[in-house]
Amino acid sequence: MININCERIESKGKQFGINTLSNAELITLIINRGAGTEGALKKAEAVCSMVHDSLHTLAQMEPEQLEGVEGIGKCKAMAIMAAFEFGKRYYTENNANKELFCSSDIYNEMMPDLEGINHEEAWILLMNQRYKLIKKIRLSIGGLTETAVDIRIMMKQAVINNATVLVLVHNHPSGNPHPSIDDDKLTERVQKACHIMRIYFLDHIIYAGKLYYSYKDKNRL
Structure with a gap:
């Protein structure tokens, strides 16, 4: 099934730059993979709501806490954590x-x-x-x-x-x-x-x- 929300977000990112996307839209792109991707934006918004749209708070969460959001299973929780880890590694490599x-x-x-x-x-x-x-x-x-x-x-x-x-x-x-x-x-x-x-x-x-x-x-x- 085509996920209209995700296609819209991808199009926005390509046209205006990835830095123009909101936190929820970025998380949507991260978790919108594999089966069951319909409603990814709603799941991402639920995650952002849980942490009051704070990336600092989100980075401190354990995967098990993220799995408490409906539709966020182990794989999607780990995908979000992986995104933070990539950011850390980029910073470290860039400052070698x-x-x-x-x-x-x-x-x-x-x-x-x-x-x-x-x-x-x-x-x-x-x-x-x-x-x-x-x-x-x-x-x-x-x-x-x-x-x-x-x-x-x-x-x-x-x-x-x-x-x-x-x-x-x-x-x-x-x-x-x-x-x-x-x-x-x-x-x-x-x-x-x-x-x-x-x-x-x-x-x-x-x-x-x-x-x-x-x-x-x-x-x-």
């Missing part, structure tokens, strides 16, 4: 070998990896002496403790990748960027290890959505 001089540079670099997740993750950014990014490595998923983040692995990765500059980044899903006592203890240990290995510990950034905390900016490094 970028120079990271300050906390805002680091914050923007980590946004695609940490935005919207509801659990803690710890990452290190390895750079050369010109502050050009060599590699990003996720160290742990879950609570940030001294056991979850193995400093020996951090130093080993820095040596393997010939890095002379290191940044530690982790997120606070609560949205509160203020460091905990454990955050402070870990920062001190990483700083000591970097000093021994003659690696410049540039910063420890706590990512908290629209906010972030920088140990360097607070003169704590």
Whole structure:
């Protein structure tokens, strides 16, 4: 059966540009594949209504939550998640070998990896002496403790990748960027290890959505 709504949206996108489409229209194109595509626009509008037309909220949702919308099964839910993942990967690839001089540079670099997740993750950014990014490595998923983040692995990765500059980044899903006592203890240990290995510990950034905390900016490094 021909889906008139989808044909209209595709025509609009081709004529005026994909950037002219609404969130619901974009989602319609994503989920309008395979059998049962009739009414794709209504399903997309239901998804947008559930998240109050907020892409930020949509990106934080689990596939199981999207499946709660009538007509959005596992495949369509995963298609929506895949679209967000493509966006993250495009941003990362487009910013490869970028120079990271300050906390805002680091914050923007980590946004695609940490935005919207509801659990803690710890990452290190390895750079050369010109502050050009060599590699990003996720160290742990879950609570940030001294056991979850193995400093020996951090130093080993820095040596393997010939890095002379290191940044530690982790997120606070609560949205509160203020460091905990454990955050402070870990920062001190990483700083000591970097000093021994003659690696410049540039910063420890706590990512908290629209906010972030920088140990360097607070003169704590």
